[in-house]
Amino acid sequence: MPSIQSLTMTYDALNEHVTFSEGDQVTGKVTLVLLKDTTIESLFIKLKGDAEVRWTKRSGDKTYTYQAHKRYFKFKQFLIDEQSSATVLPKGSHVFGFRFFIPSQSMPSSFRGNHGKIVYKLEAKLNRSWRMDNTVEKEIKFVSKNLPNxxxxxxxxxxxxxxxxxxxxxxxxxxxxxxxxxxxxxxxxxxxxxxxxxxxxxxxxxxxxxxxxxxxxxxxxxxxxxxxxxxxxxxxxxxxxxxxxxxxxxxxxxxxxxxxxxxxxxxxxxxxxxxxxxxxxxxxxxxxxxxxxxxxxSASPNHTAEGAVGGLSSSIFPYPRSPQSAHSDRSGYPGPQGYSAAPPAYPAHPPVVAGFSGAYPSAPPPVGGHYSNPVPQATSQYGNPFTASSVALHPPPPSAPPAPSAPSIQPLPSPSPTAPSYNLLPSAPAMNMDFLSQSDEPPPSYSLLFPDSDTSNAK
Structure with missing residues (x-):
């Protein structure tokens, strides 16, 4: 009696055209349905992008073959890690989540021709001792945002x-x-x-x-x-x-x-x-x-749709990115990518904090080349497409240790010291009389500012 009923893989669409571009994330799930308790050596999934060409040319009695290969990226995540002792999964349906981030470097769009192709695909593989590997592949449609002005x-x-x-x-x-x-x-x-x-x-x-x-x-x-x-x-x-x-x-x-x-x-x-x-x-x-x-x-100025080249109305990065792991797989390619920590919960109406003007940078404009509809948010992260006797939900591999959070900024205290006092020149005394009507006497302030020369010289 076989142990494995099915091994399937699905990924989430970011837009109505089900396309991906530089900087997007690819999320989905791998579902393994077992008919009995089964010993598993490892279960992993890869995301890779490759271009290759090949054609032959005959000259006289000889045939020449021309071929070339270009790898853009290859990432690998272990859903069931390789250990010294194999893992035993019970009978039923097991769902494993995965997440990859496509690099932001310039890469060509998907293509298939008579003598070459550019393919981006997901590949999940189940390894068991003394058994043939179970593999499932699924291509994703990639469209490049690297275009002229x-x-x-x-x-x-x-x-x-x-x-x-x-x-x-x-x-x-x-x-x-x-x-x-x-x-x-x-x-x-x-x-x-x-x-x-x-x-x-x-x-x-x-x-x-x-x-x-x-x-x-x-x-x-x-x-x-x-x-x-x-x-x-x-x-x-x-x-x-x-x-x-x-x-x-x-x-x-x-x-x-x-x-x-x-x-x-x-x-x-x-x-x-x-x-x-x-x-x-x-x-x-x-x-x-x-x-x-x-x-x-649709992002062109002549088009009625909203957006700009390399970007539409909303961000194509619905989740924060995380740095890739420093480890590599056996093939020498970059290892599995870590997961981002969950974003902190902010209150609906945060209090206003006093501080320096411009202490907090303004939000950047929408990044170019993305699609207008964000990733759909499901009520549960992974559903159960099978009606098996039992379903085990396996969360994605443990995320990379989160980066230390930035220290909180406290409001600046109001300035308590008073400004230093300065010795100012004495002001003229207040004039309480109507000196304009006194024709025979000078104004009081005049005598203070310009005393009589005879009086000032007297000893």
Missing amino acids: QQVIMAPLVGSTEKDVGIFSSGRITLNATIDKGAYAPGETMVFSAKVNNSSSSEMIPKFSLEQKIVYHAKGHSKCETKRIHKIAENLIQAKTEKQIKCTMRIPNDQEMTIINCDIISVNYTAKVYLDISFAFDPEILLPVIILPFALA
Whole structure:
């Protein structure tokens, strides 16, 4: 009779698109259902991000293989730690929680192509003595926030070209083209505008397309793939005519993101506007386009959604981060990440404390590139998806020792010493009489300030 009924893994979504970015945290649970008491050597979970490419090229009788690998991170947490004596778990369902923090460094978005891929995934593994390991894997969709300046890529793009038509026809052609912005999210609509001045004797068809270019790099060699995503052909333009054209093109919902921050894989897009002329070279305008996550596209000034590049309306760090453990696993990669201590509880209306102005720094602005909806808060940390005879909830591994709290700031006492006294010049005596009506006598203060010279010199 087998001992293990199932080993499953789930993770919590941070937004409606179920995507993650640099600096986000990944939380979830691993559920182990046992049919009887079972001895377990270890149970651990990994979160890792890797990019790899591989292709072959035949030259004569030889076949050459080009491949490359790039690891961005690898973290490991023991849910049941390896010990000198194995752990015996009773029959029933056991739920183990986990939490990882994705590094804040720049990393490319998830991608799968014909000759390479960029994959971020969770992997849980159960080890038992003299038994095959039980493994469960689950990919997470990662979207990068490392993009050029948002105000630049969201501005309209304009191009123009001129061409003299020769051999089979004569005249000159002028083409001006514009797209409404330089960055789009999957599902958005691209707006083309073109003005054609056909002063030649040839007819032509204006065409619009969106093209993708993927380049794989390995061992100093590269392999390029191009693909046309969409194409639109407009009505024929007669000779010696001028025409203004406007059309729209929708980006597919499952379109891959632009990748510009990977050493071995790059994905770029180009909006192409050209004139199809028979028996002549076609004049064309190429405008670079970026495909980015919807949450970042909605943060543009031209979009009604709230937010900014690299960040939306609320913080993507709903929980405080914790430093990684200094230990490493057997593979030599960074060890398990510690957990953050629970945030202190603050009163609803804290008292006002007197102190220096500016002693407490103001809260930073929202961090860029995150999603607007925070992590959903469930009433219980881990549910029970199975109806087993018993359920054991295992909390996440013990957190790293919390950092010493900062000393509390006491209100400054009011200044009790009085200001030092100074010897001031004697003031003139108060004038109680109406000296303006006394025409024959000087004012009293005058005699005090300027005594009679004869009197002052008398001895």
